[in-house]
Amino acid sequence: xxxxxxxxxxxxxxxxxxxxxxxxxxxxxxxxxxxxxxxxxxxxxxxxxxxxxxxxxxxxxxxxxxxxxxxxxxxxxxxxxxxxxxxxxxxxxxxxxxxxxxxxxxxxxxxxxxxxxxxxxxxxxxxxxxxxxxxxxxxxxxxxxxxxxxxxxxxxxxxxxxxxxxxxxxxxxxxxxxxxxxxxxxxxxxxxxxxxxxxxxxxxxxxxxxxxxxxxxxxxxxxxxxxxxxxxxxxxxxxxxxxxxxxxxxxxxxxxxxxxxxxxxxxxxxxxxxxxxxxxxxxxxxxxxxxxxxxxxxxxxxxxxxxxxxxxxxxxxxxxxxxxxxxxxxxxxxxxxxxxxxxxxxxxxxxxxxxxxxxx
Numbered sequence: 001x002x003x004x005x006x007x008x009x010x011x012x013x014x015x016x017x018x019x020x021x022x023x024x025x026x027x028x029x030x031x032x033x034x035x036x037x038x039x040x041x042x043x044x045x046x047x048x049x050x051x052x053x054x055x056x057x058x059x060x061x062x063x064x065x066x067x068x069x070x071x072x073x074x075x076x077x078x079x080x081x082x083x084x085x086x087x088x089x090x091x092x093x094x095x096x097x098x099x100x101x102x103x104x105x106x107x108x109x110x111x112x113x114x115x116x117x118x119x120x121x122x123x124x125x126x127x128x129x130x131x132x133x134x135x136x137x138x139x140x141x142x143x144x145x146x147x148x149x150x151x152x153x154x155x156x157x158x159x160x161x162x163x164x165x166x167x168x169x170x171x172x173x174x175x176x177x178x179x180x181x182x183x184x185x186x187x188x189x190x191x192x193x194x195x196x197x198x199x200x201x202x203x204x205x206x207x208x209x210x211x212x213x214x215x216x217x218x219x220x221x222x223x224x225x226x227x228x229x230x231x232x233x234x235x236x237x238x239x240x241x242x243x244x245x246x247x248x249x250x251x252x253x254x255x256x257x258x259x260x261x262x263x264x265x266x267x268x269x270x271x272x273x274x275x276x277x278x279x280x281x282x283x284x285x286x287x288x289x290x291x292x293x294x295x296x297x298x299x300x301x302x303x304x305x306x307x308x309x310x311x312x313x314x315x316x317x318x319x320x321x322x323x324x325x326x327x328x329x330x331x332x333x334x335x336x337x338x339x340x341x342x343x344x345x346x347x348x349x350x351x352x353x354x355x356x357x358x359x360x
Contacts, residue, residue: 057115125200128198179314193352241351250312255343256306260338322341
């Protein structure tokens with residue numbers, strides 16, 4: 001009776017969608033978890049924060065994915081680049097017919113077993129969020145390294161991370177924020193939202209009072225930054241920082257130099273910006289349309305004025321003022337028919353309603 005049932009299952013399995021196919025790692029987890037539990041005399045929690053990572057190698061099939069190199073710009077001949085995501089993206093670009101010409105289906109049954117590599121035990125990441133102010137015009141948000149050489153000591157992320165790494169006894173961290181400011185730009189007001197992933201923490205339980213003390217420790221460590229609303233969040237909550245990011249607004253104040261007298265104006269206009277020359281090394285060339293919601297100016301003297309701006313998030317303010325060799329149109333200098341440039345720039349507000357405010 002088993003043989004007809006096997007044929008039936010086989011026929012049905014040929015019709016399932018690719019999302020329904022069980023991944024090898026999941027099948028391995030299902031098979032090994034009960035065995036580990038019996039060996040340790042402990043119950044297994046499938047949503048436990050404790051993770052065990054086991055690596056394997058299999059020389060017989062190491063070259064199976066190499067044919068995908070010709071279908072993906074991100075894959076090369078080096079085995080280390082064949083991550084699951086890279087392989088999935090390459091498979092999306094190849095037709096079924098071409099795949100069958102390149103790879104036997106079903107594949108030949110392996111004659112050898114996998115070789116286990118090292119086993120790593122770790123705790124799942126802890127996520128910390130808050131808002132930061134930056135008061136220095138000589139402090140980058142992240143370490144500033146050009147051609148392998150570090151240009152400035154310290155950074156916002158390092159000042160925030162140091163006490164957190166120590167208290168949570170984490171191995172490493174990953175920092176993200178709602179946008180970023182240049183090294184010479186201050187971030188004032190309620191600050192810029194940020195989130196930090198603490199990798200493999202050895203101490204995870206912290207009371208609200210302890211987190212509050214960590215915030216005070218960060219603030220006492222430097223007069224260049226200040227942190228507020230520090231709190232532990234979930235991985236899912238991290239996504240709220242990026243939700244609708246381009247629709248959010250940001251406010252700025254800038255000290256402008258110009259060759260001609262100024263007039264106070266309120267503008268609401270759209271501008272087309274090519275990726276600035278100064279960030280082409282880390283962002284793709286594109287033309288992005290951004291909105292200037294409001295703009296006002298106040299005289300200082302015949303060559304200087306203060307400009308207040310409220311813009312769509314992602315607007316390059318410096319380039320809007322000086323035009324970036326015509327790469328931002330229109331620009332303030334063009335509108336005023338004069339050469340204009342920013343001498344000082346401050347972020348006054350980042351209008352992202354996350355993370356929740358923590359009462360003082």
